[in-house]
Amino acid sequence: MRGNSKTWRRITRGIAAVLVCVSMGGAAHAQDDAGFQTYLATLRTLAETRGVSRATLDAVIPSLTLNPRVIELDRQQPGGPAIAAIPNFAPYKAQHVGSAIIARGQAAYLSERGRLQRIEQQTGVPESIMVAIWGHETSYGRVMGGFDLPRALATLAYEGRRRDLFADEFIATLQMMDRGVPRSQLVGSWAGATGGPQFLPSVYLRLARDGDGDGRADIWTSSADTLASIGNYFSNAGWRPGEPWGFAVSVPMTFDRNQIATRLVSPRCPRVFQRQSAWKTMAEWRALGVVPQTRSWPGDRVLATLIEPDGQGQTAYLLTGNYRVILDYNCSNFYALSVGLLADAVER
Numbered sequence: 001m002r003g004n005s006k007t008w009r010r011i012t013r014g015i016a017a018v019l020v021c022v023s024m025g026g027a028a029h030a031q032d033d034a035g036f037q038t039y040l041a042t043l044r045t046l047a048e049t050r051g052v053s054r055a056t057l058d059a060v061i062p063s064l065t066l067n068p069r070v071i072e073l074d075r076q077q078p079g080g081p082a083i084a085a086i087p088n089f090a091p092y093k094a095q096h097v098g099s100a101i102i103a104r105g106q107a108a109y110l111s112e113r114g115r116l117q118r119i120e121q122q123t124g125v126p127e128s129i130m131v132a133i134w135g136h137e138t139s140y141g142r143v144m145g146g147f148d149l150p151r152a153l154a155t156l157a158y159e160g161r162r163r164d165l166f167a168d169e170f171i172a173t174l175q176m177m178d179r180g181v182p183r184s185q186l187v188g189s190w191a192g193a194t195g196g197p198q199f200l201p202s203v204y205l206r207l208a209r210d211g212d213g214d215g216r217a218d219i220w221t222s223s224a225d226t227l228a229s230i231g232n233y234f235s236n237a238g239w240r241p242g243e244p245w246g247f248a249v250s251v252p253m254t255f256d257r258n259q260i261a262t263r264l265v266s267p268r269c270p271r272v273f274q275r276q277s278a279w280k281t282m283a284e285w286r287a288l289g290v291v292p293q294t295r296s297w298p299g300d301r302v303l304a305t306l307i308e309p310d311g312q313g314q315t316a317y318l319l320t321g322n323y324r325v326i327l328d329y330n331c332s333n334f335y336a337l338s339v340g341l342l343a344d345a346v347e348r
């Protein structure tokens with residue numbers, strides 16, 4: 001009997017533990033929802049102080065619920081300590097600058113030609129760079145994300161990992177509505193990027209432009225508005241007309257990397273900038289024995305850093321100040337290199 005009663009106690013304890021788990025799970029969820037609704041009241045007050053209209057607040061705030069999928073995706077993001085080994089660029093390049101995306105880019109380039117030329121004249125940003133950003137971000141407007149932005153951004157603000165950033169972006173979606181953007185258009189990635197250029201709402205408010213002259217900056221259905229907005233972003237971020245983003249080079253076999261190591265630590269995405277060398281002029285790079293693979297040297301005084309994304313002995317790249325503008329759009333060396341290479345391939 002003792003044995004049996006012990007077994008029974010073990011079983012009942014097991015059942016109790018399961019029941020506690022189930023009810024805790026349910027309670028945690030209910031608590032999240034209740035907490036979220038309370039937090040929405042705070043967001044509403046904040047939005048009111050920034051001048052969002054009552055009509056917009058009444059239309060949006062009561063409709064919002066927590067989106068657990070957004071929290072799940074946010075928690076999968078890397079953000080911890082440095083990754084042990086940085087992968088090579090070659091596999092990423094094969095995936096993002098393949099023949100299909102190049103061919104569709106060339107088709108987009110041809111069909112938007114007149115418009116692109118006009119934007120390049122106004123902004124100094126090459127047509128091919130605008131097309132490459134559009135291709136890389138949304139496959140030329142095909143994949144723009146299906147998350148309801150106010151709901152996703154309110155959820156991310158509530159979750160709290162980057163609360164101020166996402167609270168600001170949430171309020172920016174409401175300001176977009178006040179400017180006449182329909183709620184139905186406010187969809188995008190789980191992290192709040194929207195439309196053909198994948199702008200955050202605050203970027204939309206600051207930099208989106210009307211490219212087809214109908215008075216609205218429609219970055220969701222108008223390719224003219226999308227390209228004009230990307231051009232405006234790049235010119236605003238300091239793109240220098242007439243200068244390449246960078247180009248492929250060969251580095252001599254006997255090359256002392258210590259002499260070109262950077263001593264600067266960037267306050268913004270330092271890991272990305274650490275992979276690049278110190279700045280030198282084209283004349284200095286030439287004197288060090290670096291040889292261009294795909295084009296002739298730009299002006300002697302143009303400054304560039306060097307990156308060897310596949311390690312020593314492989315293709316390296318000299319990167320100008322315009323490369324930094326691509327990094328301003330999305331701070332990743334692989335992203336910026338592949339945008340530059342896609343632009344070159346589309347233009348060819």
Ligand SMILES: [Ca+2]
Nearest residue numbers: 210212214216
């Ligand atoms: Ca328009």
